[in-house]
Amino acid sequence: MNPAQTSPWRLCVAPMLDWTDRHCRRFHRYLSRHARLYTEMVTTGALLHGDQPRHLDFDALEHPLALQLGGSEPADLAACARLALRWGYDEINLNCGCPSERVQRGAFGACLMAEPALVRDGVAAMRDAIGDAIPVTVKHRIGIDRIERYEFVRDFVGTVAEGGCTVFIVHARNAWLQGLSPKDNREIPPLNYALVHRLKRDFPHCTIVLNGGVRDDATLAAQLAEVDGVMIGREAYQRPWWLAHWDARYFGDAAAAPVREDVERLLVDDLARARALGVAPQALLRHVLNLWKGEPGARLWRQVLSDPVRRTLEPAQLFELARRARQAG
Numbered sequence: 012m013n014p015a016q017t018s019p020w021r022l023c024v025a026p027m028l029d030w031t032d033r034h035c036r037r038f039h040r041y042l043s044r045h046a047r048l049y050t051e052m053v054t055t056g057a058l059l060h061g062d063q064p065r066h067l068d069f070d071a072l073e074h075p076l077a078l079q080l081g082g083s084e085p086a087d088l089a090a091c092a093r094l095a096l097r098w099g100y101d102e103i104n105l106n107c108g109c110p111s112e113r114v115q116r117g118a119f120g121a122c123l124m125a126e127p128a129l130v131r132d133g134v135a136a137m138r139d140a141i142g143d144a145i146p147v148t149v150k151h152r153i154g155i156d157r158i159e160r161y162e163f164v165r166d167f168v169g170t171v172a173e174g175g176c177t178v179f180i181v182h183a184r185n186a187w188l189q190g191l192s193p194k195d196n197r198e199i200p201p202l203n204y205a206l207v208h209r210l211k212r213d214f215p216h217c218t219i220v221l222n223g224g225v226r227d228d229a230t231l232a233a234q235l236a237e238v239d240g241v242m243i244g245r246e247a248y249q250r251p252w253w254l255a256h257w258d259a260r261y262f263g264d265a266a267a268a269p270v271r272e273d274v275e276r277l278l279v280d281d282l283a284r285a286r287a288l289g290v291a292p293q294a295l296l297r298h299v300l301n302l303w304k305g306e307p308g309a310r311l312w313r314q315v316l317s318d319p320v321r322r323t324l325e326p327a328q329l330f331e332l333a334r335r336a337r338q339a340g
């Protein structure tokens with residue numbers, strides 16, 4: 012396997028609001044050079060009327076990086092696509108899977124699955140705005156509410172593909188738009204991977220990426236045999252060291268795998284830089300607390316880095332204390 016020949020979407024870390032900010036993505040990039048990273052969802056309104064650098068700035072080492080948009084108005088999506096291109100993103104991803112009530116009030120997210128023609132027009136508007144410069148992709152569910160017919164998601168994909176989308180990231184469960192919190196909507200509607208496999212068979216020229224509930228290598232490898240890529244959310248965040256094996260195992264990259272102690276050294280530098288810019292230490296540290304998860308002393312390491320008093324120490328001193336706590340544990 013040659014990394015240059017694998018699909019760019021072979022392994023992706025999911026967009027996660029409040030989690031996959033730039034600090035988190037930078038940390039993930041230390042663990043995998045090839046995984047495709049996604050921003051948190053940013054709404055078109057926030058981008059067009061808000062603080063663009065705050066929403067869009069990222070570090071060059073985060074590439075390949077996709078910007079996820081929440082919105083439905085084709086003209087607004089087109090304007091945001093131009094911004095994404097100007098900022099240097101590698102992909103624009105449209106969120107058609109978020110079930111939150113706030114998002115539904117804005118008439119985007121998962122409720123867009125009921126309006127495939129509008130999604131097609133939004134995709135076409137973005138493509139008209141930026142041409143083939145970077146791909147426009149869609150992340151969606153397999154259905155909404157109690158619609159469990161395969162034809163529903165098949166027709167959604169078919170219609171949206173007419174707008175020029177060839178990459179579909181499919182969270183393999185329905186979104187129940189009433190009565191479930193977004194968290195429950197990631198757990199309670201049952202997973203149905205077979206439906207995603209069927210999409211791949213029916214749309215062989217499209218890139219189909221499966222998402223939802225993938226938490227171990229056995230499941231990941233089995234899914235990669237069926238679809239073009241797998242997107243992983245919670246497990247990547249909660250057990251980040253998993254990513255450290257991805258380049259060798261799934262991209263055939265023989266370069267040395269990262270070592271936790273080296274990652275710590277990079278984090279010391281990042282923390283010092285963040286601090287010089289006035290960024291609160293926890294903005295960065297909160298994402299790295301699971302670095303040693305599962306190893307002896309991991310809890311003590313985490314405790315040191317979580318302690319608001321110790322967090323005020325010099326970064327090198329803080330990590331040294333954490334290392335000693337872990338080794339004593």
Ligand SMILES: Cc1cc2nc3c(=O)[nH]c(=O)nc-3n(C[C@H](O)[C@H](O)[C@H](O)COP(=O)(O)O)c2cc1C
Pocket residue numbers: 025026027028029030051052079106108109150182197222223224225242243244245246
């Ligand atoms: C804290 C959190 C925030 C999320 N925010 C987003 C988001 O902004 N956009 C999106 O498309 N999905 C979002 N999701 C859903 C994930 O992208 C993913 O589809 C879902 O967690 C299922 O994948 P997993 O089982 O691997 O976690 C979020 C999930 C979590 C846990």
